[in-house]
Amino acid sequence: MSPARRHDHYAQGVRAKVLIRPKDGILDPQGKAVEGALPALGFDGVSHVRVGRLVELDTDDPDRLEELCEKLLANPLIEDYEIEVSK
Amino acid sequence: MSPARRHDHYAQGVRAKVLIRPKDGILDPQGKAVEGALPALGFDGVSHVRVGRLVELDTDDPDRLEELCEKLLANPLIEDYEIEVSK
Numbered sequence: 001m002s003p004a005r006r007h008d009h010y011a012q013g014v015r016a017k018v019l020i021r022p023k024d025g026i027l028d029p030q031g032k033a034v035e036g037a038l039p040a041l042g043f044d045g046v047s048h049v050r051v052g053r054l055v056e057l058d059t060d061d062p063d064r065l066e067e068l069c070e071k072l073l074a075n076p077l078i079e080d081y082e083i084e085v086s087k
Numbered sequence: 088m089s090p091a092r093r094h095d096h097y098a099q100g101v102r103a104k105v106l107i108r109p110k111d112g113i114l115d116p117q118g119k120a121v122e123g124a125l126p127a128l129g130f131d132g133v134s135h136v137r138v139g140r141l142v143e144l145d146t147d148d149p150d151r152l153e154e155l156c157e158k159l160l161a162n163p164l165i166e167d168y169e170i171e172v173s174k
Contacts, residue, residue, distance in 0.1 A: 013132070019141050034142070034159065041158055045100070045147030054106050054139040055121070060132030071128055072121065 013060050017084040020074045021052035052079070101149050104171040107161045108139035139166070 022028045030051035038046050055073050059065065065083050074081040109115045117138035125133050142160050146152065152170050161168040 021141065021143070031142075034144075037159055043148075043151065043155055043159075046155070047145045049142065049144040052141040052143070054108065054141045055118075055136065056108070056139070057121075057136040058134045061130075064130065068130055068133070072124055072130075 013058050014062050014085050015056065015058055016062060016065055017086070018055040018057075018065070018069060018073055019052065019082040019084070020055065020069075021050060021080050021082075023078055023080050026078045100145050100147050101172050102143065102145055103149060103152055104173070105142040105144075105152070105156060105160055106139065106169040106171070107142065107156075108137060108167050108169075110165055110167050113165045 022031075028050050031049040034049045034051065035047070038044075053073075059068075062085050065085070069081045069083065070076055109118075115137050118136040121136045121138065122134070125131075140160075146155075149172050152172070156168045156170065157163055
């Protein structure tokens with residue numbers, strides 16, 4: 001593989017950001033824990049806290065990101081995911 | 088409190104999204120676990136996986152979001168955070 005070819009290959013790579021959230025209606029214990037801790041820390045007026053995951057990765061094949069989410073990153077039964085691709 | 092007053096109060100609220108990531112150079116076991124699982128699932132060309140947290144909440148006081156992150160949502164010693172406010 002020539003250096004030029006290698007550079008082309010590298011140029012296909014993208015940085016992807018996957019936001020994973022508990023589905024509406026699914027209990028979110030981490031979110032409830034945050035809400036429970038707020039008053040003692042003096043924070044008022046904060047509500048509807050939901051805690052999810054943020055996964056960032058480099059991939060050469062952005063077309064397979066949805067499959068990657070379904071199979072590994074998220075649990076589609078209880079979580080929604082959103083894929084953002086940059087570069 | 089009149090309905091109009093209540094509506095004004097509600098209108099101050101914003102939905103905030105906080106992205107929390109392990110700092111560069113900090114070990115990320117969840118990211119390594121994802122990377123380790125990829126070959127067996129047939130995913131090639133995925134690298135630099137980092138797993139963080141996504142926190143979404145409603146707040147009446149967006150000026151205190153940074154303090155909220157420092158005190159409760161993130162561990163500033165090992166994590167970076169990014170605040171996005173919408174509405």
